[in-house]
Each structure stands twice: as C-alpha cells, then as structure tokens.
Amino acid sequence: MAETYDPQAVEAAAQTFWSDTHAFEVTEDASKPSFYCLSMLPYPSGALHMGHVRNYTIGDVISRFQRMQGKNVLQPMGWDAFGLPAENAAIKNKTAPAKWTYANIEHMRGQFKRMGFAYDWSREFATCKPDYYVHEQRMFVRLMKQGLAYRKNSVVNWDPVDQTVLANEQVIDGRGWRTGAVVVKREIPQWFLKITDYAQELLDGLDDLPDWPEAVKSMQRHWIGRSEGLEIRFDVEGDEPLTVFTTRPDTLMGVTYVAIAAEHPLALKAAANNPELADFIESCKSGGVSEAELETQEKRGMATGLHAIHPVSGEKLPVWVANFVLMGYGTGAVMSVPGHDERDREFASINGLPVKMVVASPAVIDAIHELGHDVAAGAASDPMRAALHGSATDAYDKSSAVRVIEEFINRISDIEAYTEHGILVNSGPFDGMDFQQAFKAVAKHLEAEGKGCRKVNWRLRDWGVSRQRYWGCPIPVIYCDDCGAVPVPEDQLPVRLPEDVAFSGVKSPIKTDPEWRKTTCPECGKPAERETDTFDTFMESSWYYARYTSPGADTQVDKRADYWLPVDQYIGGIEHAILHLLYFRFYHKLLRDQGLVQSDEPVRNLLCQGMVIAETFYREDGDGARHWFNPAEVDVQRDERGRITGAVLKADGKPVEIGGIEKMSKSKNNGVDPQAMIDKYGADTVRLFSMFAAPPDQSLEWSEAGVEGMSRFLRRFWREVVTHAGQPDHPVVDPASLDANQKTLRRQLHETIRKVGDDYGRRHSFNTAIAALMELLNHVSKFDDMSDQGRAVRHEVLEAMVLMLDPVTPHTSHALWKVLGNAETLLEDVPWPAVDEKALERDAVTLAVQVNGKLRGTIEVPVAVDKDTAQTQAMALPAVQAFVEGKTVRKVIVVPGKIVNIVV
RNA sequence: GCCCGGGUGGCGGAAUCGGUAGACGCAGCGGACUUAAAAUCCGCAGAACGCAAGUUCAUGCGGGUUCGAGUCCCGCCCCGGGUACCA
Numbered sequence: 001m002a003e004t005y006d007p008q009a010v011e012a013a014a015q016t017f018w019s020d021t022h023a024f025e026v027t028e029d030a031s032k033p034s035f036y037c038l039s040m041l042p043y044p045s046g047a048l049h050m051g052h053v054r055n056y057t058i059g060d061v062i063s064r065f066q067r068m069q070g071k072n073v074l075q076p077m078g079w080d081a082f083g084l085p086a087e088n089a090a091i092k093n094k095t096a097p098a099k100w101t102y103a104n105i106e107h108m109r110g111q112f113k114r115m116g117f118a119y120d121w122s123r124e125f126a127t128c129k130p131d132y133y134v135h136e137q138r139m140f141v142r143l144m145k146q147g148l149a150y151r152k153n154s155v156v157n158w159d160p161v162d163q164t165v166l167a168n169e170q171v172i173d174g175r176g177w178r179t180g181a182v183v184v185k186r187e188i189p190q191w192f193l194k195i196t197d198y199a200q201e202l203l204d205g206l207d208d209l210p211d212w213p214e215a216v217k218s219m220q221r222h223w224i225g226r227s228e229g230l231e232i233r234f235d236v237e238g239d240e241p242l243t244v245f246t247t248r249p250d251t252l253m254g255v256t257y258v259a260i261a262a263e264h265p266l267a268l269k270a271a272a273n274n275p276e277l278a279d280f281i282e283s284c285k286s287g288g289v290s291e292a293e294l295e296t297q298e299k300r301g302m303a304t305g306l307h308a309i310h311p312v313s314g315e316k317l318p319v320w321v322a323n324f325v326l327m328g329y330g331t332g333a334v335m336s337v338p339g340h341d342e343r344d345r346e347f348a349s350i351n352g353l354p355v356k357m358v359v360a361s362p363a364v365i366d367a368i369h370e371l372g373h374d375v376a377a378g379a380a381s382d383p384m385r386a387a388l389h390g391s392a393t394d395a396y397d398k399s400s401a402v403r404v405i406e407e408f409i410n411r412i413s414d415i416e417a418y419t420e421h422g423i424l425v426n427s428g429p430f431d432g433m434d435f436q437q438a439f440k441a442v443a444k445h446l447e448a449e450g451k452g453c454r455k456v457n458w459r460l461r462d463w464g465v466s467r468q469r470y471w472g473c474p475i476p477v478i479y480c481d482d483c484g485a486v487p488v489p490e491d492q493l494p495v496r497l498p499e500d501v502a503f504s505g506v507k508s509p510i511k512t513d514p515e516w517r518k519t520t521c522p523e524c525g526k527p528a529e530r531e532t533d534t535f536d537t538f539m540e541s542s543w544y545y546a547r548y549t550s551p552g553a554d555t556q557v558d559k560r561a562d563y564w565l566p567v568d569q570y571i572g573g574i575e576h577a578i579l580h581l582l583y584f585r586f587y588h589k590l591l592r593d594q595g596l597v598q599s600d601e602p603v604r605n606l607l608c609q610g611m612v613i614a615e616t617f618y619r620e621d622g623d624g625a626r627h628w629f630n631p632a633e634v635d636v637q638r639d640e641r642g643r644i645t646g647a648v649l650k651a652d653g654k655p656v657e658i659g660g661i662e663k664m665s666k667s668k669n670n671g672v673d674p675q676a677m678i679d680k681y682g683a684d685t686v687r688l689f690s691m692f693a694a695p696p697d698q699s700l701e702w703s704e705a706g707v708e709g710m711s712r713f714l715r716r717f718w719r720e721v722v723t724h725a726g727q728p729d730h731p732v733v734d735p736a737s738l739d740a741n742q743k744t745l746r747r748q749l750h751e752t753i754r755k756v757g758d759d760y761g762r763r764h765s766f767n768t769a770i771a772a773l774m775e776l777l778n779h780v781s782k783f784d785d786m787s788d789q790g791r792a793v794r795h796e797v798l799e800a801m802v803l804m805l806d807p808v809t810p811h812t813s814h815a816l817w818k819v820l821g822n823a824e825t826l827l828e829d830v831p832w833p834a835v836d837e838k839a840l841e842r843d844a845v846t847l848a849v850q851v852n853g854k855l856r857g858t859i860e861v862p863v864a865v866d867k868d869t870a871q872t873q874a875m876a877l878p879a880v881q882a883f884v885e886g887k888t889v890r891k892v893i894v895v896p897g898k899i900v901n902i903v904v
Numbered sequence: 905g906c907c908c909g910g911g912u913g914g915c916g917g918a919a920u921c922g923g924u925a926g927a928c929g930c931a932g933c934g935g936a937c938u939u940a941a942a943a944u945c946c947g948c949a950g951a952a953c954g955c956a957a958g959u960u961c962a963u964g965c966g967g968g969u970u971c972g973a974g975u976c977c978c979g980c981c982c983c984g985g986g987u988a989c990c991a
Contacts, residue, residue: 040991043991083991084989084991085990085991156989157989165989166989167989167990168987169989169990169991170989171989213909214908215909216908218907218908218909219908219986221907222907222908223907223987223988225907289988289989290988291905291906291987292906292986292987294905295905295906295987296905296906324905460988461988463988464988464989536989537989537990537991541991573985574908574909574986575985575986575990576986576991577908577985577986578908578986578987578988579986579987579988579991582988610909610910610984610985611984611985613984663984663985692917692928692929693916693917693929694916694917695917697909698910698917699910699984700916701915701916703915703916703930703931705915705929705930705931706930706931709930710929712929712944713929715943715944716944719944758920759920762920763920765920767916767917767918767928767929768917768918768919768920770928770929771917771918771927771928771929772927774929775927775928778928846924847924848923848924849924850923850924850971850972852971852972853923853970853971853972853973854972855924857924858924879958890971893971893972895923898923899972901923901971901972902971903971903972
C-alpha cells in the first residue's frame with residue numbers, strides 16, 4: 001500500500017468496490033430495523049454547489065453511521081426537475097427546458113458519485129417524467145371529486161407589457177424584472193387544495209414531533225395562525241351589511257371607523273359615481289402581491305361616503321377604503337380601533353379620524369379607585385375624566401394617581417395605541433370587565449341580536465397550485481362550455497407535457513400552441529379545451545419521499561412504504577421551514593386519507609442545515625457599478641497578527657475591495673466550485689471540511705486554508721496508520737498489564753468512542769466529533785511506546801479511528817482498513833466500536849477552586865473525595881488564602897467533580 | 905411590517921443540565937530539519953498593566969436573578985432566513 005496518501009486513487013478504488021458490490025442498494029428486510037435517511041432532493045440547476053455538498057454530506061454521515069449501528073438504511077436520491085430556472089436558462093441558452101434539465105441531471109449525477117454518497121441509485125427518478133407525475137395527476141382528479149381541490153379567483157402579479165404573470169421573485173421594486181413596467185394586481189381563476197381543512201391537525205401534529213427543531217415548529221404554528229374571535233355584522237346605511245372578524249371584541253366600543261379592501265364589492269359600488277374614489281381604487285392595483293411588499297407599503301385610504309352602524313351603540317361610523325385591507329384574507333373588511341391597535345392608529349392619525357379609549361391599564365384602574373371613583377357598568381360615562389374632575393389640577397398638587405391617569409390619556413391620544421389587555425372603560429354595559437369577561441359578554445350580546453358569532457380564524461390560506469408556466473406538470477382538467485371544469489378520467493392519464501418545444505420565454509408553449517389544448521369533453525363528448533396551467537413545483541416535492549419506497553409501483557406508493565415510512569431523518573435547508581415542510585406534511589395526510597400510507601406525519605427527525613457563505617471581493621467602475629471577483633482570483637493580505645488588511649487581484653496585483661461575507665451566489669461571484677476542490681484535495685477532504693467548519697444548523701464560511709488543514713489531518717492519519725502497519729505483529733491488549741501511559745491512551749480512546757457515537761447519533765454535532773478524533777490523533781502520535789502492549793493499544797486506537805472516521809471520510813477509511821491487515825469489505829457492515837466502561841475509569845479528578853465565584857486555583861483529588869476533604873484542600877491553596885485572609889467564610893459550595901466555591 | 909434564528913480571540917468555532925470561557929482547526933509568531941524551498945516536526949499565543957509572581961477586564965449593548973451567567977429573565981442594537989408564484 002502506498003506510503004503517502006493519494007486521495008484520487010483511494011477514492012476511485014472505494015467507489016468501484018461500492019458500485020461493483022451494489023453496496024447501498026437495499027430491500028425491505030423484516031429481520032432488521034429500518035432507517036430511512038432522506039436529504040431534500042436537489043433542483044438540477046447545472047452543477048453541484050457547496051450547499052448541496054453540505055446537505056448531502058450530512059445525510060451521508062448519518063446514513064453510514066446508522067448502518068454501522070446495524071440498521072437497514074435507505075438513502076435515495078432524485079431530481080426536483082420542474083421549475084422556473086429551466087425556463088430562464090432555456091431563454092438564455094436558446095434550448096428547450098427539458099433538454100437543459102436532462103443534461104444537468106447527467107452532469108450532477110456524476111458529481112454525486114464522485115462525492116461517494118451511499119445512495120441506492122436503483123430508486124432514482126426525475127419529477128418531470130410522466131411516470132412520476134401521472135400519480136400526482138391521479139391524486140388531483142380524486143381530490144377534485146372529493147371537493148378538496150377547487151377553483152376560485154385569486155390575485156397575481158401582472159406584467160402589462162409582456163401580458164404575463166410574474167413570480168414574486170420577478171417583481172423588483174414593484175416592476176417587472178425584464179420589462180421594467182409597473183406591475184399590477186390582477187385576478188384570475190386558479191386551482192386550490194383545501195389545506196385549511198387540515199389546519200387544526202397540522203397545528204396539533206407539531207406537538208407530536210419532538211425531534212423537529214423548535215424554530216421550525218414555532219414558525220409553522222405562527223404561519224397556521226389559529227385565532228379565536230368574533231365575526232361581527234355591521235349594517236351599512238342604504239346598502240348590504242359588512243362582516244368583519246376580530247380577535248379583540250373587548251375593544252368593540254372603541255371602533256371609530258370601518259376599513260374595506262379596494263376590491264371589496266361595496267368599494268366598487270361606491271366608486272361607480274365617485275371618480276376620485278375610482279382613481280384611488282385603481283391606484284391600489286399597482287405593485288406586487290407579496291406580503292412583504294403589501295405590509296411595508298405606505299398606508300393609504302379614502303372615505304367612501306358610506307356609513308356603517310355600530311352594532312351596539314347604533315353610532316354612524318365612516319367606511320373607508322384602505323390599501324392594507326386585503327380582499328383575499330378574511331372578509332375583506334376590518335373594524336378599526338385606533339385607541340388600541342397600532343395600524344389603525346397610524347391610519348387614523350394620517351386621515352384625521354377620531355380615537356376612542358375603551359381599555360385602561362391596571363395601574364389606571366387602581367388610580368381611578370384611589371380617587372374614589374368606580375369603573376363598573378353605569379358608574380360614569382368616562383371614569384377616567386370623572387376621576388380627574390375635582391382632583392387637583394395644579395402641577396404642584398397633583399397626586400400620583402392623577403398623574404397616572406393623565407399620562408395614560410395623553411399617551412393614547414397623542415402617541416400610541418394601548419394594545420395590551422386591560423379593563424374596559426367608556427364601554428357602556430361592558431365597563432369594568434377584563435378581556436375574558438368582555439369577550440364573553442360582547443359575544444352573548446351580539447349573538448342574542450343576531451349580529452355576530454364566535455369564530456375560529458386561520459392565518460393559513462388554501463394552497464394555490466396553478467402556475468401560468470410551461471415547465472411543470474399539466475393540471476389534469478378539461479373545460480367544457482356545457483359541463484364546466486371536468487377532471488381528466490384516470491384512464492386518460494397522464495396528461496403529457498410536450499418536451500420538444502420552441503421556448504421564447506414570455507408565454508408557455510402549451511398556451512401559444514392552438515392544437516395542444518384541443519380535446520373533447522369526457523362527459524358530453526363535445527369539443528373542449530385542456531387546462532394550460534401547470535402545477536406549483538411544491539406538488540412534486542410534497543410526495544417524492546414516499547415514491548422512493550415504491551420504485552416502479554403502478555399506484556402512487558405501494559405496501560413497501562409501510563416498511564420504510566415515516567422517514568427517520570430528513571435533512572434540508574432552513575429556508576424550507578414553512579412552505580415545503582408544511583405542504584409535505586399536508587400531502588402525507590392526503591396520502592393517508594387515500595389509504596396509501598399508515599402514519600400521520602412523514603418525518604420523525606428533522607435537521608435544518610445553515611447556508612454556505614464566503615467572502616466577497618469587488619471593484620467599482622466609473623459609474624459606481626460593482627464588478628465582483630471570485631475568491632479564487634484574489635489573494636488576501638494580512639498583518640503580522642493575522643488580521644486581514646486588504647486583498648489584491650492575482651491577475652494584476654492591484655487592490656480589490658472586500659465586500660463582506662455573504663451566501664454563496666452567482667450575483668456576488670463568491671461561489672466556490674466543489675468540483676475544483678474535489679479535483680485538488682479529494683472528496684473526503686471536502687466532506688471533512690464541510691462537516692468540521694461549523695455545526696450543521698449554522699452558516700458555514702468556506703475557507704480554502706481550512707480545507708488544507710483537513711487535508712493535512714488526513715495525511716497525518718494515513719502516515720500514522722501506515723507506519724504502525726509496518727511494525728511487527730503485536731499481541732492482544734491485556735488491560736490488566738497496561739502501564740499508566742497505555743491506560744491513559746486507552747481511556748482517551750474509549751472516551752472518544754463514547755463522544756463520537758453520541759455526537760453523530762444523538763446530537764448531530766459532527767464538528768465536535770471530528771475535533772475529538774483530531775485530539776485522539778494528537779494523543780496517539782505523541783504515544784511513542786513500541787512495546788508489545790504499546791503496539792497493541794495503538795492498533796486498537798487506529799482501528800477504532802478508521803471506523804469512527806468512516807461516515808465522514810469513507811474512501812480513506814475503506815483503504816486504511818486494508819492497511820491495518822483486514823480483508824476488503826464494506827465498512828458500514830462492520831460493527832461500530834464498543835465502549836469499554838472499564839477503560840473509562842480514572843482515579844483522580846481536577847476541581848476548580850473559586851472564591852466568590854472567581855477562579856483562584858485547581859486541586860487534584862480522588863474521584864470519590866468527600867466534601868470536607870475537598871474543602872480543606874481548597875482552603876490550603878496559597879492563592880485561596882490570599883483572598884480569604886481577614887474575611888469571614890460565609891458558605892462553601894462543593895459540586896462533586898466540578899468546583900469548590902468559597903463565599904466570604 | 906410580521907414570524908423565526910444568530911452575535912464568544914485575528915478567523916471558523918468549543919463549553920451537551922447554571923459550575924475552570926476559548927477545546928479542535930485556520931491564520932500568525934518563534935524554532936528544528938534543508939544548500940534552498942515545499943512538506944514535516946517542536947513551541948508560543950484573548951486584551952490591558954507588570955521585570956516577574958500576578959492583577960484587572962472580557963462571550964453585541966444596558967439592566968436583573970444567583971455562591972456562581974456565554975448559558976436563565978427583562979429592555980435594546982446589529983446581521984441572517986421566511987413572508988404563500990425562487991427552490
């Protein structure tokens with residue numbers, strides 16, 4: 001075997017062995033526990049990027065580790081092949097999206113294999129193939145028949161120049177990215193899946209996912225957004241009544257106006273003979289539809305001239321059109337309480353609408369009582385002012401109670417809304433009630449009058465699955481003038497997307513082709529037209545995990561799924577925390593309700609990895625435009641302490657600006673090509689660095705110097721093993737005859753085995769596992785004992801290290817296993833090294849000694865030392881004496897195995 | 905705007921349940937080997953003050969709880985992710 005480490009040769013040999021032996025192809029085996037390890041499937045964007053490398057290395061480490069624990073591990077790979085980038089690339093490269101996509105898949109599959117990932121390639125699929133999406137179409141027509149898929153109008157970004165719908169990403173500062181035209185909102189009919197029918201279950205299910213990150217569960221809870229409130233009817237003078245939803249019925253008596261969406265029927269009616277209002281409503285249409293844009297835009301409004309009637313007081317309230325009220329959410333109308341809601345307050349201030357205080361803080365209520373007044377129903381029309389009336393108003397004589405009330409009144413009327421729960425005032429029959437009491441009383445009052453009812457409201461909206469794009473799965477619907485929207489009969493599926501098309505970029509080829517849509521109605525047989533919209537690509541990625549378990553099945557999934565599902569470990573980017581992971585959970589429940597899977601949730605354990613980031617470098621040209629240089633083109637300069645002082649371009653030696661560390665991207669040209677790294681250092685080094693440089697859930701800063709460090713470690717390890725293998729044969733380890741150094745090294749080994757197993761298996765803390773293995777290498781390379789037992793212990797250490805490194809650097813371990821004298825084999829089928837509890841025992845331990853919580857020294861004590869002895873030894877330290885002398889020892893805290901703290 | 909994260913030496917990070925802050929690695933400095941370089945090996949290294957022993961300060965900022973806080977609580981600042989048609 002080679003004396004020096006040659007990663008390219010080592011990796012080729014290991015990969016050939018795995019491929020020849022079909023090492024990672026698995027089938028259902030009832031005799032072994034299954035472990036399904038799944039990484040989010042990639043979009044085939046062209047070439048592997050570092051984000052992929054990181055994601056898939058994490059999955060591979062977990063997969064290989066679990067197989068070494070005796071599990072039957074399924075780790076599949078496939079392609080999320082539909083999507084917008086293929087259309088953009090097709091325009092740019094004058095090719096067809098399908099051709100571009102398939103070429104990318106070919107290239108990226110080769111790169112995956114070069115990384116040595118332990119995939120079962122026999123299960124691979126691409127979601128753009130009819131034999132994949134036919135199942136999705138069949139599911140959709142079934143959902144249509146069950147009423148879980150339905151059609152309604154919904155608002156999109158419309159580019160008036162290209163006459164096309166834009167994705168939110170394609171709207172830059174309210175304008176279309178290609179035309180620069182101001183985008184407008186437009187309503188079009190689209191298909192929806194009723195995810196809201198499952199809102200409660202999706203919310204409750206989060207409680208049954210203990211191994212999901214709290215951040216993800218918390219984000220999903222807020223996204224689903226269950227809220228309890230009242231739906232309240234406001235009559236409108238001379239018109240149809242308005243319905244609003246509120247979670248704050250306690251503030252009902254503080255309503256001073258009603259706001260409705262620009263598209264609300266009442267607004268449109270009012271605008272019919274009010275040209276100014278019509279202009280305003282028209283102006284609300286410009287701009288994109290994304291929530292971030294809607295929520296941050298300037299709040300604008302206009303009075304309709306209509307008046308609503310307050311359901312309790314009968315007061316006349318102006319009805320305003322407001323751009324922040326959205327027709328698509330809730331009822332398209334809100335009751336406005338500027339005294340107790342920030343947004344209503346801001347709008348009222350701008351438009352000169354009145355503010356009414358109806359909730360007071362507990363401190364104010366106390367002050368009112370202190371001044372001898374009451375807030376109970378009917379006590380006073382305005383208990384705050386009643387309390388102030390007759391009290392001293394001169395600045396010098398004000399009591400603190402008066403000041404509390406005045407301050408509150410001033411704050412509400414001049415500065416901000418009081419949004420917390422409190423006690424009702426100025427609310428007639430509801431005066432003196434707290435939030436809970438008021439909620440009940442208002443509900444009872446309105447229900448009795450038929451003007452309102454309790455309602456649970458959800459922030460979650462139904463899933464709009466229509467896209468006006470070409471490169472996606474055709475929606476299997478036929479439109480007939482007589483029969484309406486008819487699902488394509490199952491025996492006519494799949495509806496195939498033509499792949500050999502000319503693609504201009506503006507309109508979908510199946511929309512421009514007059515022939516593709518022509519068909520006949522499945523119900524009446526008359527000429528009819530196909531739907532030319534395609535599915536949201538989240539549809540494909542919502543069920544792919546189940547398809548991997550059932551390759552080749554005629555149905556969407558078959559019985560084999562029961563062996564593998566739910567997924568034991570899912571790995572992917574945190575950017576998918578809400579949308580993908582929520583649709584995916586929803587679709588699993590759809591599959592369950594069709595009888596296709598048995599479980600309620602698709603994934604037991606979720607790991608969200610952070611982004612891969614890198615330094616950026618640029619130069620500005622004359623007009624301020626920045627030209628970005630790749631880190632590979634730049635040399636960084638440092639001072640004598642290692643601080644970065646500047647950077648120069650390698651090509652001309654002249655300085656470039658340092659632009660800060662950002663997510664690797666094409667736009668900042670700071671992407672590091674994994675292929676170049678693999679060619680230079682080998683896959684194992686790249687894998688090792690991406691696992692070592694940061695914990696998996698945090699962002700990872702790429703550093704080629706760091707990669708070199710990993711290469712250095714593998715070369716040192718290789719040399720250590722090869723040198724040891726050149727030594728004469730050794731006897732077996734005899735624990736009873738070991739000397740102190742041998743015992744120490746063995747203890748360090750078994751501590752490492754315990755830590756690495758825990759870090760890989762439970763904590764997913766791969767960086768610390770690798771650090772522990774590096775420490776162990778440092779220990780063993782300093783261990784120069786060449787005796788029989790010395791060599792025996794060293795062999796035990798090195799063999800265990802080969803196995804423990806295998807999940808991260810499988811090629812190197814594969815080769816070194818043979819160097820250590822073993823037959824070539826699949827290391828994942830060699831059992832994980834066992835911890836020898838006896839080897840962990842130690843007889844002395846170091847305690848930290850503190851005085852008043854500050855470290856003053858350490859003491860060596862026997863493991864089983866009693867508190868008094870520890871205390872006496874600690875007190876005897878000169879450094880401790882210096883701080884204790886002349887003071888009284890008040891208390892001594894002894895934490896066994898940790899610290900002694902002397903409090904003086 | 906709203907929801908969710910993060911902030912520790914020159915840098916990436918460690919400290920797993922409130923108990924010795926800075927493991928491991930990178931960069932740096934000093935040395936060995938070498939004709940030289942590369943590679944490799946040995947050593948130093950948070951900051952300030954001090955000849956030294958050592959002392960003080962230090963985990964984004966300001967408070968608090970505790971014998972003891974990077975870790976828990978309250979209030980801020982900054983950076984990142986998501987925000988329903990990027991995936």
